[in-house]
Amino acid sequence: MSAQNPSVPDNLALPAPLVVIAAQVIGAALLWGLLTAESTLVILLLLAVMAAAFAAMQIRPQIEENIVAAFRRSRRLALMVGLVLVLIWPFFLIKNTYGMHLVIVALLYSVLALALNFQLGSANIPNFATGATYGIGAYTSALLAINYGFSLWATLPAAAIVATAFGFLLGIPSMRTKDSYLALVTIAFGIVIHQMLNNLSWTGGPNGLVGIPAPSLFGHSFMSPINVFGYRLPAQANFYYLSVVLLGLAILSAKRLHESRIGLAWNAIRADELAAKSQGINVAWYKILAFAVDAFLAAFAGTVYAFYVSYISPDNFTFLVSVTIMTMVIVGGMDNTFGVIVGAFLLTLLPEKLRIFSDYRLLFVSVVVILFLILRPRGLFPQRQRSYGGH
Amino acid sequence: MDSLLVQHIINWAVMGSIYTLIAIGFSLLFGLLNVIHFSHGDVSMIAPFVALGSLQLIFGAIGGDAGLFAILIALALAIVATGLVGVGADRLVIRRFRKSPAMMALVATVALGTAIRELIRGFYPQGSNPKAFPTIADGFLSFGGGRLPLQPVVIILTTIAVVALVWFLLHKTPTGTRIRAVAEDPDTALLMSIRPDRIFAFTFFLASAVGALGALFFASHAGVVRFDFGVQLGLIGFSAAVIGGLGSMSGAVLGALAIAAVESVVQATVPDGASYRLVFAFLLVILMLCLRPSGILGKTVQEKV
Incomplete structure (x- = not known):
C-alpha cells in the first residue's frame, strides 16, 4: 500500500505524459458532457461513468x-x-450561455470551498459562517459600487479588508470554545449577519441591492462579448476568465500556505491541539488566522459574484449556503485542493442538471451526499500525506 | 396587573416550553452519542404533518364532530410516528457515523434534514404551501374575575409534566440507569449485559417523541406549519441546549428559557423587535459561549495529557 511506500513506482504501465494528458482531457470532456447534455439518459450515463471511476479507485x-x-x-x-x-474552454460553450453560467458559479464555489478548507480541512475548525463572510464581501463591494461609484478593482481589496476584520472578530471566540460549541458560535454569527442584511434599510432589506454596475478592464466592458480569432465569446466569458484567475490565486495561496509553517501549524492543531500547544505553536493565533484567511478569500468570491449577477439579496448568503460549502469540502476530500474543487463542481452542477427530477432533486442530492459519506468517508480524493524532499 | 405584561409573560413561558422540548432531545442525544443530531428539528417537524394528515382521515371516517378525542388520537399518532422516524434515522444514517469524526456525522445529519424536508415538500399534498394548524385546546380558563386562554396553560403544564417524566425516567428507572451507563462508556455497558443498540434506539425514540410534542405545540401556537419550519426551530433548540451546557437536562431548560426571554424582551421593547428577535437571540448565544465556553451548567473538562 501507498502508506509504506509513498515514492513513485519505477515502472508505470503507461508513460507519465500520456497519463497526464489523457486524465486531463477525459476530465474536461466529462465536465463538458455534463454541462451540455440535455437528455437525462446521457447525464445519468456520465454520472455512472464517474461513479465507476471512483469505484475502480476504491477497489484498486x-x-x-x-x-x-x-x-x-x-x-x-x-x-x-x-x-x-482552461483557456480554450469557453470556445466549446459559445452557444451554451447557461452552461457558462454554471461553470462561473462552480468556480466561485470552488474558491469558497478552498477558503473553508483552510479551517475545516487543514485545522479541523468547524466554520458554518463562510456564507456570511461571502455575503459581507458581496455587500461591501455592492454598497461601495452603488453608492460611491467604486470599480470592481477598487472594491476587491476594500471588501477583503472588511471581511477579514469580521473574520478576526469571529475568530476571537475560537480562543476559548471548540468543537460543537465553536460550531454553534459560527452558526450564530452567520444567522446574525443574515438577519441584519435582511432587516437593515441601507442593505436593501429582503429585496437586496440591485443595479451593481458592470466592471470594465482597459476600456473593455464586461458586458460586451469577447471577439477572438473570428469567434464571438458571450459576455459571460469575461467573468469566466476573472473567476479562473481568482481560483488560480486561491489554489496558489492554498499551496503556498500548505507548504509554509502556517499550514504545518494548522495540521499540527488538527492532529492534536494540546500537543501543538506544547510544541510552542500559538494555537489561538493560528486559529484566528484561519478565520481571517477564509474571510479574505470568501470576500473576493463575494465581490466577483456581486458584480457578475449585478443583484444580491440576503437569501444568497443563508446558513444553508454555508452548509453547502461545507458539504463540498467534505465530499470532495478535506485538505486536498483538487478534491475540494471537484466537490464544488459536482455539488453545483448536480442539482442544476438534475432538473428532470424537478421537485425531487434536492432530495436526490442529499441522499447522494449521505451515501458518499458512508461509502467513501474520506471524500472523493482523500488528503495525501505530506512528503518532504524528493518528489 | 398590566394585561400586556401578562401577555408577554405568557408568550415567554410558551416559547420557553417549546424550545425546552426541542432542546431536551439535542441534549439527550449528545449526552449519549456525542453526536449533534442536526436533523432533530426536521424530524420533530414531521409530527404536525402526521397530525394534520390523520386528523383529516379521522374526520373523513367519523364525520364532522370527532372533537377532542380525535385530536388526542391524532396527536398521539404523530408523536409515536415521529419517535419511530427518529429511530429509523439512527438505523439508516446516524449509526454508521458512530466511529467517524464528529464533522462527518454533522454533515450527514444536515443532509438527512434536507432529505426529510424535501420528502415532506414533495410527498405531502401541496407540501410546499403553509398549512393552517388547529389550536389543540380552544377556549378560556376563568378564575376570580380574570380569564386565561386555555392553550398556553396546556402547553406549559404538559411541558412541565414531560420534563419531570423524562427526568424521572433517566434517574429513577432501570432503563434510565442503562442509558446513563451507555452514555458513560458503551463498551463497559456491554460487559454489564446492556445492549447499547437497544438503548440507542430507545433514546432516539424518546428524544424524537419529545421533540414531536414541541413541534406540535409550535405549530399550534403559530397556527400554521410549513415544511421548513424545522430548520429554525432546530437551530434555536440546539442553541438552547448548548448555552445551557450540552448533555445537561436542567441546562437545556435554562437555555430555552433564556433564549425565549431575550426574544420576548426584544419583541416588547425594541422598535421593530419582531424582525430583530433572532439577531438578539443569537448574539446572546455568542456572548454566552465567549463568557462560559461550555454552557451555563456544562462541566469544564480538564484535558489531561
Whole structure:
C-alpha cells in the first residue's frame, strides 16, 4: 500500500505524459458532457461513468497512486495542458450561455470551498459562517459600487479588508470554545449577519441591492462579448476568465500556505491541539488566522459574484449556503485542493442538471451526499500525506 | 396587573416550553452519542404533518364532530410516528457515523434534514404551501374575575409534566440507569449485559417523541406549519441546549428559557423587535459561549495529557 511506500513506482504501465494528458482531457470532456447534455439518459450515463471511476479507485487504490505519481513526474506538462484547456474552454460553450453560467458559479464555489478548507480541512475548525463572510464581501463591494461609484478593482481589496476584520472578530471566540460549541458560535454569527442584511434599510432589506454596475478592464466592458480569432465569446466569458484567475490565486495561496509553517501549524492543531500547544505553536493565533484567511478569500468570491449577477439579496448568503460549502469540502476530500474543487463542481452542477427530477432533486442530492459519506468517508480524493524532499 | 405584561409573560413561558422540548432531545442525544443530531428539528417537524394528515382521515371516517378525542388520537399518532422516524434515522444514517469524526456525522445529519424536508415538500399534498394548524385546546380558563386562554396553560403544564417524566425516567428507572451507563462508556455497558443498540434506539425514540410534542405545540401556537419550519426551530433548540451546557437536562431548560426571554424582551421593547428577535437571540448565544465556553451548567473538562 501507498502508506509504506509513498515514492513513485519505477515502472508505470503507461508513460507519465500520456497519463497526464489523457486524465486531463477525459476530465474536461466529462465536465463538458455534463454541462451540455440535455437528455437525462446521457447525464445519468456520465454520472455512472464517474461513479465507476471512483469505484475502480476504491477497489484498486494503485490506479489512483499511479495517476498521482504521473502528475508528480510531469508537473510542468500537467500545468501547461491544464492552462490550455482552461483557456480554450469557453470556445466549446459559445452557444451554451447557461452552461457558462454554471461553470462561473462552480468556480466561485470552488474558491469558497478552498477558503473553508483552510479551517475545516487543514485545522479541523468547524466554520458554518463562510456564507456570511461571502455575503459581507458581496455587500461591501455592492454598497461601495452603488453608492460611491467604486470599480470592481477598487472594491476587491476594500471588501477583503472588511471581511477579514469580521473574520478576526469571529475568530476571537475560537480562543476559548471548540468543537460543537465553536460550531454553534459560527452558526450564530452567520444567522446574525443574515438577519441584519435582511432587516437593515441601507442593505436593501429582503429585496437586496440591485443595479451593481458592470466592471470594465482597459476600456473593455464586461458586458460586451469577447471577439477572438473570428469567434464571438458571450459576455459571460469575461467573468469566466476573472473567476479562473481568482481560483488560480486561491489554489496558489492554498499551496503556498500548505507548504509554509502556517499550514504545518494548522495540521499540527488538527492532529492534536494540546500537543501543538506544547510544541510552542500559538494555537489561538493560528486559529484566528484561519478565520481571517477564509474571510479574505470568501470576500473576493463575494465581490466577483456581486458584480457578475449585478443583484444580491440576503437569501444568497443563508446558513444553508454555508452548509453547502461545507458539504463540498467534505465530499470532495478535506485538505486536498483538487478534491475540494471537484466537490464544488459536482455539488453545483448536480442539482442544476438534475432538473428532470424537478421537485425531487434536492432530495436526490442529499441522499447522494449521505451515501458518499458512508461509502467513501474520506471524500472523493482523500488528503495525501505530506512528503518532504524528493518528489 | 398590566394585561400586556401578562401577555408577554405568557408568550415567554410558551416559547420557553417549546424550545425546552426541542432542546431536551439535542441534549439527550449528545449526552449519549456525542453526536449533534442536526436533523432533530426536521424530524420533530414531521409530527404536525402526521397530525394534520390523520386528523383529516379521522374526520373523513367519523364525520364532522370527532372533537377532542380525535385530536388526542391524532396527536398521539404523530408523536409515536415521529419517535419511530427518529429511530429509523439512527438505523439508516446516524449509526454508521458512530466511529467517524464528529464533522462527518454533522454533515450527514444536515443532509438527512434536507432529505426529510424535501420528502415532506414533495410527498405531502401541496407540501410546499403553509398549512393552517388547529389550536389543540380552544377556549378560556376563568378564575376570580380574570380569564386565561386555555392553550398556553396546556402547553406549559404538559411541558412541565414531560420534563419531570423524562427526568424521572433517566434517574429513577432501570432503563434510565442503562442509558446513563451507555452514555458513560458503551463498551463497559456491554460487559454489564446492556445492549447499547437497544438503548440507542430507545433514546432516539424518546428524544424524537419529545421533540414531536414541541413541534406540535409550535405549530399550534403559530397556527400554521410549513415544511421548513424545522430548520429554525432546530437551530434555536440546539442553541438552547448548548448555552445551557450540552448533555445537561436542567441546562437545556435554562437555555430555552433564556433564549425565549431575550426574544420576548426584544419583541416588547425594541422598535421593530419582531424582525430583530433572532439577531438578539443569537448574539446572546455568542456572548454566552465567549463568557462560559461550555454552557451555563456544562462541566469544564480538564484535558489531561
